[in-house]
Amino acid sequence: MIYQPKSIFIFLLCCTFLITGCQQSTGDFKVQEVPVEYLKAGQGFLEVSTVAQGLDVPWGMDYVDNKVLFTEIKGKVKELNLSTGELRTLLDLTDVYTRTTPGLLDIAIQKNTKDDPFVFINYTKKQDSILVSTLIRYQYTGSELINRKEILTVAGASGHNGSRLLIDEKNILYWATGDVADNKMAQDSTTLNGKVLRMNLDGSVPTDNPIPNSLVYAWGFRNIQGMTFDKDANLFTAEHGDAIEDEVNWVRPLHNYGWPLIEGMHDTDEELAIVSKTKMTEPIKSWTPVIAPAGMAYYNHDQIAAWKNALLLVTLKSQTFRVLNLNSDQHTIKEEHIYFGKHFGRMRAVLVLPNGDILLSTSNRDWNPQPGFPKENDDRILRIRASKEQPKEFLQEDVAIATSEKQNGLVLFKNYCASCHREDGKGVEKTFPPLLNSTKIKDLPAFTKLLLEGTTDKQTIKGVRYEQNMASFKFLKDVELAEIINYVSKSFGDKKTTTPKAVKALRN
Ligand code: HEC
Incomplete structure (x- = not known):
């Protein structure tokens, strides 16, 4: 290995940390192979390094005893030793069903135990030719995962399997399940999909659950991709909206978060009519155009002061890392700061270590890599921590795109399609x-209707059956829809054009 001057400096810096009694020895062996980058956040600089690479969609991560255990979507559970940088495969499951989004998803490790901690994972598999989502428990000996036990199985699907796992201080496990793209699930409080479930570590119902003898804690969710507690044990989730309104929710027992009757904020006439009859809870934050939120973690460490008391959120579609600073009421968002736009590609999971370092995982080898990705060393686990250096070159906070600015067809197409x-x-x-060359886009009235109404039946187009429906885009203005239609027709069709007036005529 050739030692770059910068690497030596970081190595010395690391030694200094060790000598001065830093509890977390976070060895830099891997870091020396990949150049460190810097990020300016607030007044200070942060250092971003690669702690593991050559991975295949690290989906969920959790920490125990100076090690990070993480899942890879196709079925591996790996152990990253933070002291040595050593990477080992603990499990290679053979019954994981993986295509586009299903697969081995999250992992959660029991805290505060003198025994070997329980480790939970969940994944999609086929059971008698039907897809299910299964929750499995192991015990971690410090080097092996043993005593496999099946805890719970719920409906699975080729999309919308959620999910996230989280264990609280009292050893209660929360499992956020997806609605399996079935609109009947989320509002039915007797099913286990489209829910946040709450259970003991053996899968039994805690005696203090809000519905007696039921695991259901809260409902009305579409497809949760991030979940965390704050310092006061408030529970937050991040979830994918349909065509609009990705959300962060403050989850409380027995609350109904609205899906599929309501999307995002309660702001249309239809939605206001629904909530005047049935009580539903608004998200604390929503995004349109969607950003595709993924993992979320809570930061409350002094190491990066600007991020103290913030939700950290990584995203897939917008390829960003977002810091959502909370107000002192702990359930409203004061500021949103956006970093790394498209720099590392899609991001899947985020974990805060006890010493205040932050780990992020990329998701560039999943089913939907974006232009320029995957890079050779993808997927990676990156580490962010405070830097003592004053770097000459550094990344900066992204300037959010003002949604009010006039958007042309290309920008709208990129945002929504x-x-x-x-x-x-x-x-x-x-x-x-x-x-x-779609025939649909050559028939402009039919194309316009499709965007206004979305699809309800799964279509077979040119011999291929598509398993998902397309959402309605009627929330876009006539002028925006006309811009999109004309852009699509010009770029991919026969260049016919429409007008906002023609869109308006078809709207009613
Ligand atoms: C979340 C994914 C998604 C987004 C975003 C999306 N679509 Fe679609 N689109 C689909 C799916 C899935 C189908 C097939 C629908 C079905 O089988 O029911 C489809 C079908 C179509 C078709 C019909 C194709 C054919 O040949 O019949 C057109 C045209 C289309 N979409 C245009 C658009 C435009 C324009 C946008 C942006 C405003 C857009 N879509 C946004 C998923 C999406």
Whole structure:
């Protein structure tokens, strides 16, 4: 290995930490192989290094005893030793069903125990040819995962399997399940999908659950991808909206978060009419256009003062890391800061270590890599921590795109359509149909109707059956829809054009 001057400096810096009694020895062997980058956040500089690479969609991470255990979507559970940088495979499951989003998803490790801690994972698998989501428990000996026990199995699907796992200080396990793309699930408080479930570590119902003999804690969720507690044990989730309104929710027992009757804030006439009859809870934050939130963690360490008392959120579609500073009421968001736009690609999981370092995982080898990714060393686990250096070159906070500014067809297409149909209009095989040479886009009234109404039946297009529906885009203004239609027609079709007036006429 060739030692760069910078690496030696970091090595010395690390030794200094060790000598001065830093509890977490976070060895830098891996870091020396990959150049460190810097980020300016608030007044200070942070250092971003790679602690593991060559991974395959590290989906969930948790910490125990100076090690990070993490899942990879196709079925591996790996152990990263933070002292030595050593990476080991603990499990290689063979019954994981993985295609696009399903697979081995989250992991959670029991805290505060003198015994070998329990480790929970959940994954999609086929059971008698039907997809299910299963929650499994192991015990971690410090080097092995043993005593496998099946805890709970709920409905699974080819999409919307959630999910996140979280264990609180009292050893209660929370499992956020997806609605399995079935609109009947989330509002039915007797099913276990589209819910936050609450259980003892053996899967039994805690005696203080809000519904006696039921694991259901809160409902009305679509597809939760992030979940964390703050310092006061407030529970927060991040979830994917449909075409609009990705959300962060403050989850409380027996609250109904609205899906599929309501999306995001209660702000349309239809939604206001619904909540005047049935009590539903608004998110504390929503994003339109969507950003595709993924993992979320709570930061409350002095190491990075600007991020104290903040929710840290990584995202897939917008390829960013976001810091949502909380107000002292602990349930409203004061500020949002956005970092790393497209720099590391899609991001899946985030974990705060006891010493205040932050780990992020990339997701560039998943089913939907964005232009320029995956890079050779993807996927990676990155570490962010305070830097003592005054670097000459550094990344900076991203300036949010003002949504009020006039948006042309290309920008609108990128914001609302390209995540599925791709910027080149070629779609994603068997998942999202191509727009290039689609007959549908040559029939402008039919195309307009499709965008206004979405699809309700799964369509077979050119011999391929698509398993998901497309959401309605009627929330876009006539002028915006006309811009998109004309852009799609010009780029992928026969270049016919429409007008906002023609869109308006079809709207009613
Ligand atoms: C979340 C993913 C997603 C987004 C975002 C999305 N679509 Fe789709 N789109 C689909 C799916 C899935 C289908 C197939 C629907 C079905 O089978 O019911 C589809 C179908 C279509 C079709 C029909 C194709 C054909 O040949 O019949 C067109 C046209 C289309 N979408 C245009 C758009 C436009 C324009 C946008 C942006 C405003 C957009 N879509 C946004 C997922 C998406």
